[in-house]
Amino acid sequence: MTAKESAPGKEAAGASKKDHGVLYVGIDLGTSRTSIAASNGVRETVASVVGYPKDVVSQKLLQRDALFGDEAIENRLALRYYRPLEKGVIKGSDGKVLPKEEADANLKAARDLLRHAISLAQPRPDELVYGVVGAPAQASIQNQKMLVEAANEVLDAVMICSEPFAVAYGLEWLDDVLVIDIGAGTVDLCRMHGTMPDEGDQITLPTAGDWVDEQIEGLLRERCGGAQFTRQMVKNVKEKHSTVRDGGASIVVEFPVRGKPTSFDVTESVREGCRRIVPPIVESLGELVASFDPEFQERLRNRVLLAGGGSQIGGLDRAIEEAMRERLGGGRVIRIEEPVYGGANGALKIAHDMPPDFWQKLV
Amino acid sequence: MDGSIVERLRALLAGSTRTHSVRDLQRRGVTRIPVLGRDQLAALVEEAVAATLRDRGLLDERGEVAAEAMERAKGLLREVGRLEAEREASRRAGAEIERRVDELRREVFLAEGRLREAKVRARSDAPSPPTTVRGRIRELFAANASNAPGGIESIAAELETLLSEEVSRAVARARTEASREIEDLDRRVGRLRGALEKAESDLAARGQPAPPGIASIYRTVQGLDARERDFSRKRKLLERIFEANVRLQKETV
Ligand SMILES: Nc1ncnc2c1ncn2[C@@H]1O[C@H](COP(=O)(O)OP(=O)(O)O)[C@@H](O)[C@H]1O
Ligand SMILES: [Mg+2]
Numbered sequence: 001m002t003a004k005e006s007a008p009g010k011e012a013a014g015a016s017k018k019d020h021g022v023l024y025v026g027i028d029l030g031t032s033r034t035s036i037a038a039s040n041g042v043r044e045t046v047a048s049v050v051g052y053p054k055d056v057v058s059q060k061l062l063q064r065d066a067l068f069g070d071e072a073i074e075n076r077l078a079l080r081y082y083r084p085l086e087k088g089v090i091k092g093s094d095g096k097v098l099p100k101e102e103a104d105a106n107l108k109a110a111r112d113l114l115r116h117a118i119s120l121a122q123p124r125p126d127e128l129v130y131g132v133v134g135a136p137a138q139a140s141i142q143n144q145k146m147l148v149e150a151a152n153e154v155l156d157a158v159m160i161c162s163e164p165f166a167v168a169y170g171l172e173w174l175d176d177v178l179v180i181d182i183g184a185g186t187v188d189l190c191r192m193h194g195t196m197p198d199e200g201d202q203i204t205l206p207t208a209g210d211w212v213d214e215q216i217e218g219l220l221r222e223r224c225g226g227a228q229f230t231r232q233m234v235k236n237v238k239e240k241h242s243t244v245r246d247g248g249a250s251i252v253v254e255f256p257v258r259g260k261p262t263s264f265d266v267t268e269s270v271r272e273g274c275r276r277i278v279p280p281i282v283e284s285l286g287e288l289v290a291s292f293d294p295e296f297q298e299r300l301r302n303r304v305l306l307a308g309g310g311s312q313i314g315g316l317d318r319a320i321e322e323a324m325r326e327r328l329g330g331g332r333v334i335r336i337e338e339p340v341y342g343g344a345n346g347a348l349k350i351a352h353d354m355p356p357d358f359w360q361k362l363v
Numbered sequence: 364m365d366g367s368i369v370e371r372l373r374a375l376l377a378g379s380t381r382t383h384s385v386r387d388l389q390r391r392g393v394t395r396i397p398v399l400g401r402d403q404l405a406a407l408v409e410e411a412v413a414a415t416l417r418d419r420g421l422l423d424e425r426g427e428v429a430a431e432a433m434e435r436a437k438g439l440l441r442e443v444g445r446l447e448a449e450r451e452a453s454r455r456a457g458a459e460i461e462r463r464v465d466e467l468r469r470e471v472f473l474a475e476g477r478l479r480e481a482k483v484r485a486r487s488d489a490p491s492p493p494t495t496v497r498g499r500i501r502e503l504f505a506a507n508a509s510n511a512p513g514g515i516e517s518i519a520a521e522l523e524t525l526l527s528e529e530v531s532r533a534v535a536r537a538r539t540e541a542s543r544e545i546e547d548l549d550r551r552v553g554r555l556r557g558a559l560e561k562a563e564s565d566l567a568a569r570g571q572p573a574p575p576g577i578a579s580i581y582r583t584v585q586g587l588d589a590r591e592r593d594f595s596r597k598r599k600l601l602e603r604i605f606e607a608n609v610r611l612q613k614e615t616v
Contacts, residue, residue: 024577040577124576130584142548148615161606165600171483174596196603317567335488337479343480345385350604353597356584357606362612 001110011236012070023123025131025155028163029114029147031085032184035308036117037344039352041193044120045340047072050064051079052165082109087185087204089139091278093146111150132347132361134163135192137202149244157363160222161350162197163343164190167307170346176296177303178288180320180333180341182310191288191300197206200291202286207277209310213238215264216273218228227255238268242313244275268351274313282323289328301331307342373402378474454570461565467559474555480550485541 019025024039035045041107045199046069051061082105083089090110092103115131123129133151135144144160151158164179174192181188187208191201217234233255241251251267285304289297300325304319317335324331336342388396587597 021579021582022584024581024585039472039579039581041468041580042577061453122577124578125574128577140406141614144611145615152615159604160611161604165604169597169600172480172592173594174600194598196607237499334483337482352581352585353587354601354605355586355598359584361605362608 006171007035008310021124021127022120022140023127023129024351025121025123025129025133026166026344026349026351027117027132027133028341028343028347029085029110029117029135030183030217030309030343031087032082033340034113034117035341036349037341037345039348040121040123041266042121043160043344044117046070046113046117046120047083048113049073049076049081049083050116053075054078054080057356066112066116068113077350080105084108084110084113084156087136088192089136089143089272090146090150093140093143103204103229107146107150110146110154114150128363130158130354131158132159132161132166132350132351132354134166134343134347135160136186136203136204137162137188137197138297139163150308157359159351159362161347162190164188164307165192165196166346166350167342168305168343168346169193170349171305173303176300177305178285178300179305179307180285180311181278182208182306182308184309185198186276186311187308189281189284191292193292193296193300201288201330203288205280207280207282212242212273212277212310212313216269217277219273220264220266223269224255224266227264228255229255229261231254238274239272239312241266242312243271243272244272244278244319245271245315247251248314274316275319277310277313277316278319278323282320282327283302285320285324286333292337301328304331304332304333309340311339457566457569460562460569462568464559464562465580466577467555467562468577471555471559472580473551474548474552478545478552479542481544481548484540487546 011311022039024126026037028035030048032048033044033045034048037043048060049069049072051072052065056099056123059065062078067079072079072081078304091106092098093107098106118129120133131151133147139147139350141161147160147342148158151160167179167181168174168177177192179188179192187205189203189205190197193201194341204239212232213235216238217231220229220234237251250265251270252263252265254261254263256262285301289301290343292300304320306320306323311317317333320333321331324333336357338345410464587594587601
């Protein structure tokens with residue numbers, strides 16, 4: 001800080017003016033989770049749901065204008081409840097015509113969610129907040145505009161960038177990289193080379209986390225006669241025990257049978273359900289490799305990054321490698337260190353690296 | 364003692380004395396009354412006040428406000444000054460700790476980033492095991508050893524053993540190096556985290572109100588450092604993101 005900046009008069013004015021510093025934030029506004037990483041060391045994640053009290057009674061009871069994440073999920077019966085994102089973009093921005101009222105409500109929910117995420121980063125009121133928000137690689141211009149609109153109000157300056165690019169940039173893998181991002185609704189595969197990814201560099205699959213839940217649920221319905229359970233319970237079991245590995249401890253859970261808690265060994269169903277995610281991914285990897293410059297195909301095959309909440313399935317990186325070996329003659333897969341924060345960390349790095357004069361033109 | 368106090372006592376007495384006529388008193392059967400002159404009374408009051416002051420050590424034997432009391436008052440003033448200076452120093456020390464917390468936070472943040480990168484690098488740098496060595500060697504021999512068909516297989520196997528030993532040594536070396544770097548970084552992050560926690564609890568122990576929000580580790584806008592790895596490549600990519608966003612913003616407004 002220069003002597004001029006710390007002059008007492010200026011300091012006093014600093015309480016309301018934003019001249020104290022600059023807080024960078026990287027945000028991954030995901031369909032299922034929104035995560036933020038900030039240059040004050042804070043990292044937070046919240047389920048992408050927003051709820052507003054339905055009526056005055058609920059409002060009194062909850063003592064808040066809006067609830068987010070798990071808190072909103074717990075109180076959803078008392079709330080007008082929104083999941084403002086779908087397939088990674090704000091609902092109503094993907095060309096599907098929603099009634100205007102509903103589209104507006106979604107945009108508001110998305111904006112409130114962004115604002116909440118930023119508040120989780122605990123910015124000082126006297127600091128500028130510059131943010132980079134990751135958008136799915138396949139997001140249309142219209143989608144991106146909606147994101148910018150939502151973010152403009154809550155950040156001092158904002159840029160949108162492609163989510164897989166952010167993941168790769170965050171790890172300094174700039175060239176010839178294949179990013180697999182396994183979310184709740186979609187698996188996004190993206191080939192990165194030289195320029196920004198374009199249409200032909202991307203494949204989006206519906207066989208993602210939610211689909212795996214569905215698979216496991218189907219298997220359990222066949223195999224655990226009389227057990228009562230919901231999709232959410234299956235998801236919880238998956239997130240706790242997911243694996244594609246052979247061997248290992250058995251997975252035993254309790255489901256009620258006619259109201260009575262009963263133990264079930266669900267090892268096989270969980271493993272089988274999780275394994276089903278592999279073939280479509282490897283199929284798409286094959287397509288992206290095959291349509292790449294032959295000279296660099298081998299390099300690309302050996303630089304596969306696995307990210308997103310769904311990449312936490314135990315042994316998934318090795319399982320994909322194995323399948324690649326069979327189908328593509330080899331390959332190397334690296335699961336990123338922090339699957340949940342991969343996008344946010346990368347977006348933060350982009351925000352930091354962005355030259356000052358670029359930011360200047362956007363504030 | 365201050366003369367004006369005596370004056371005021373006199374005036375007070377004058378204002379609050381009642382008068383009775385002698386006949387009146389006689390009628391009530393009063394024949395003798397004790398008389399205390401106003402001056403006498405004032406003197407008595409003065410005496411009482413002085414005694415009290417003396418008891419409290421504020422007046423010396425000569426009736427002057429005691430030098431000792433003056434000293435004590437001055438001492439108190441000095442004490443106030445000292446306390447104020449102390450408070451200022453403490454405030455400065457608090458700011459210093461706060462600065463240190465910021466600094467530590469920044470170091471932790473940067474070290475954690477390096478650690479993450481090192482871990483990824485460690486996994487990506489290790490050479491792949493030679494799964495196709497046998498095939499390559501067989502190809503090699505098949506291409507120029509048509510005269511020794513029986514020996515190829517055994518030579519290839521031998522060579523493969525040799526090569527794979529060599530490779531696994533190289534892999535092991537690369538792994539130890541990488542893991543040493545990771546261990547170092549891990550320790551460093553651990554130490555920094557410890558220091559940060561201590562500094563933060565020091566700050567809390569000073570009873571300073573929690574600062575509103577957590578300060579960024581940056582005071583000014585940063586931007587890519589020209590000394591960074593792949594600078595021009597990154598710069599180009601960032602430029603492209605920026606341009607796309609300028610277009611987006613134009614259309615949004
Ligand atoms: N430990 C885990 N094992 C397997 N799947 C997980 C685990 N934790 C979270 N998931 C799954 O990850 C998906 C969410 O991933 P995330 O990257 O947060 O999604 P999105 O990008 O769609 O917001 C969900 O399907 C969730 O069930
Ligand atoms: Mg995601």
